[in-house]
Amino acid sequence: MRKAVLVTGASSGVGLALCKRLLEEDHELHLCLACRNRSKAEAVRAALLASHPLAEVSIVQVDVSDLQSVFRASQELRQRFQRLDYVYLNAGIMPNPQLNIKALFSGLFSRKVIHMFSTAEGLLTQEDQITADGLQEVFETNVFGHFILIQELAPLLCHSDSPSQLIWTSSRNARKSNFCLEDIQHSRGQEPYSSSKYAVDLLSVAVNRNFNSRVWLFHQKPESLNPLTKYLSATTGFGSNYVMTQKMDLDEDTAEKFYQNLLELEKHVRATIQKRNHQS
Template identity: 70%
Template sequence: MGVSAAEEAVGSEHFRRRLGCAKMRKVVLITGASSGIGLALCKRLLTVDDGLHLCLACRNMGKAKAVRAALLASHSSAQITMVQVDVSNLQSVFRAAEELKQRFQRLDYVYLNAGIMPNPQLNVRALFSGLFSRKVIHMFSTAEGLLTQADRLTADGLQEVFETNIFGHFILIRELEPLLCHSDNPSQLIWTSSRNARKSNFSLEDIQHSKGQEPYSSSKYATDLLNVALNRHYNQQGLYSSVVCPGTVLTNMTYGILPPFIWKLLLPFIWLLRFFANAFTLTPYNGTEALVWLFHQKPESLNPLTKYMSATTGLGNNYVTTQKMDLDEDTAEKLYQSLLELEKHVKVSLPKADPWS
């Protein structure tokens, strides 16, 4: 049977509408999407809107493929792609940026979530001393005075924690500017920061924290500073930045601090602490509360000097709270200029055979 002109017109219109819907999908890029906070965020965002185009930015593509298959099994209407990126390797970052610019016309959300805390060493004396002090809740909430890390240099000649947690992401943002800066429809950067971000562990004279023992704390404070500077330089171009703290979450990162049997011993005590402090989110699902909340906010309404915190009540109810960050815009600007100078240096020093040279 033939198709009438009217039926053909209706079919064409239906096709155009479907095509238009596909073009209107919000594109969300998440670094570190294959485990922990990143994986939980993928699941929650797809539950909120399974019409997203979710791009998993992962170092291990084997894990990324397994995550993609699992997500599609429960959200068949979602569009999920992958890009290989190791933010501790600048060549990988540049290659990923080029690939993303070939695939997409814009990115609506970029969750800068990948991060490391290598070889954490626990100060056992401080731990047991803190257990019987008035600062016990603060100690467990922030890990202040508890942890040191042994950092190392990467193949790029940079401190590994600094490059992974902040500089690799900074370069990624800079390279993706054409996809992020659209004044007609703002894009959002959402950083995973920490309560462990402390001013006392950061120095403008040593932004890579090569001379200290708490590079994780330094990198997270630098993240908070960079967030402020990015808003200052990019808001007028339609790009907004926010920082989030997921709270005290038990992930592969935290399990590396203590042997599993000690975590089992401490867990009842930590659950009890939830009735006195809201920072003990414990699970990756709970830890993503603020990251998902920001997905629904108008970026223009957010305060760049505020950290958005995932919180959980003693009975396990999730909510979002805020904290004014202990920083100043002058220091933020100086860090930003230092990162720009470092960007120039690495672009000159990287092998000329690479496509961005």
């Protein structure tokens, strides 16, 4: 039976490179490209199948900064798959920093001028847009949209015999991604997916622009990895690639609080969307 792998943000950059490497590791995968731009995804699918004709490559259109899109894609994936073996949460954005001209001129005539130029503190600003869901675009794209996606895909991920492997690969949100997924809740009146009955492992947080650590994680057993550890790609002076570990600078209590806050936000957002759909 083919292993099924879902990769968000798969049409370019690290996501695309990851897809190529995964097919090199296992050329009979069922690789599902979760992309915002359908036409780009179709072109990527054609290229991947040309180089790996034994693979099965499909597409699901999803914009993780739009929760309606996430819900639609999740429903489609639940109808299409019986389970997902690996989920790479790769899609993410980062606003381009801009020079704050006002802060620059005010700083030139202050006592903090040396500190300002040595640290750039206050000189660079990033504007974060607000989405149609009323959330900051970076937060919804990099964190919350993926959180909702995993909540919706819980039936495909929770297996007592062989848990699915969730790998959060984006360097932009790694420090915020370490929420507890051992108690996935479905907030639609269904029985909760409790860790006493099912297991869902947040295997790792790979935080490097290189993707070697992502491929390495593809071969690891869930019980061998620590969810509070970053797995980073590194290269020796002789050009050999290897994976190094680094403990995350947060504890389990903080992760649990963050997870509970995400659950509360999920309830609020679901109620808001249902009300909006009912009114329309």
